[in-house]
Amino acid sequence: MSALYDTIGVDYANLRRPDLRIAAQLHAALGDAQSVLNVGAGAGSYEPIDRDVTALEPSAEMIAQRPSGSAPAVQGSAEDLPFADKSFDAAMAVLTIHHWSDQAKGLAEMRRVARGPVVLLTFDPAFRGAWQMEYWPQLVTLDEDQMPPLDFYERHLGPVDIETVPVxxxxxDGFLYAYWRRPEAYLDPRIRKGSSSFWKLVGVEAGLEQLAADLRSGDWARENAALLDAEVRDMGYRLVIAR
Structure with missing residues (x-):
């Protein structure tokens, strides 16, 4: 089975280490579910260790990076989950829906196999508060093209609660907008490898050159002075919870 992360997933487990504060919010949304399906599980980030987790992942490369002792992994796709109806107390998916070939079908499959909550960590494509978009305006189009709008989830899962996930x-965790107070990180090609968006963008170099120049001159710090003492920030990430 071919999958995008067979190519870009090399060293992914080291670049994308779960943040415990985000994990706590996600795990709370799972309620008292004891059996959990993690769809698009990757190397196992954010899987609760105190529950019976089954991982579903299309990429053999990502499955190979799962640590010893982690939840058992089944190779497969979100659009065709190889499980019977109501097999799990809950289903979760973390920053993965933008890679699905049929997002509506994937959500329907999660709803089908879960007796209780369906929880997704995702990104609001209408969000415009990221300074990174000034250096790579292509991100706006990319997010709009690959991320479902928030009302999409209610259409396909029924009533949902949506929570802001402060970063x-x-x-x-080295996801795309995680380095909002560490701009120099984007100049590191190894760190950029941890974000699938940078694999898809065309014309990255111009933004990198401008960011490097603005860091040297102090322009970035002056333009973003309000960020320098901030502890957390809304960067557009959302938790979608269908009960």
């Missing part, structure tokens, strides 16, 4: 300034 700590020292977030240990």
């Amino acid at each position: 700590p300034h020292d977030c240990s």
Whole structure:
């Protein structure tokens, strides 16, 4: 089975270490569910260790990076979950829906196999509060193209609660907008490898050159002075919870 992360997933487990504060919010949304399906599980980030977790992941590369002792993994896709109806107390998916070929079908499959909550960590494509978009305006189009709007979830899952997921300034998970107070991180090609968006963008170099110049001159710090002492920030990440 071919999958995007067979190519870009090399060293992913080291670059994308779960942040415990985000994990706590996600795990609270699972309620008292004891059996949990993690769809698009990757190397196992954010899987609760105090519950019976089954991982579903299309990429053999990502499955190979799962630590010893982690939840058992089944290779497969969100659009065709190889489980019977109501097999799990809950289903979760973390920053993965933008990789699904049929997002509506994937959500329907999660709803089908879960007796209780369906929980997704995702990104609001209408969000415009990221300074990174000034350096790579292509991100706006990319987010709009690959991320479902928030009303999409209610159409396909029924009533949902949507929570803002604050991103700590020292977030240990290297997703796209995690380095909002550490701009120099984007100049590191290894760190950029941890974000699938940078694999998809065309014309990255111009933004990198401008960011490097603005860091040297102090322009970035002056333009973003309000961020320098902030502990957390809304960077557009949302938790979608269908009970």
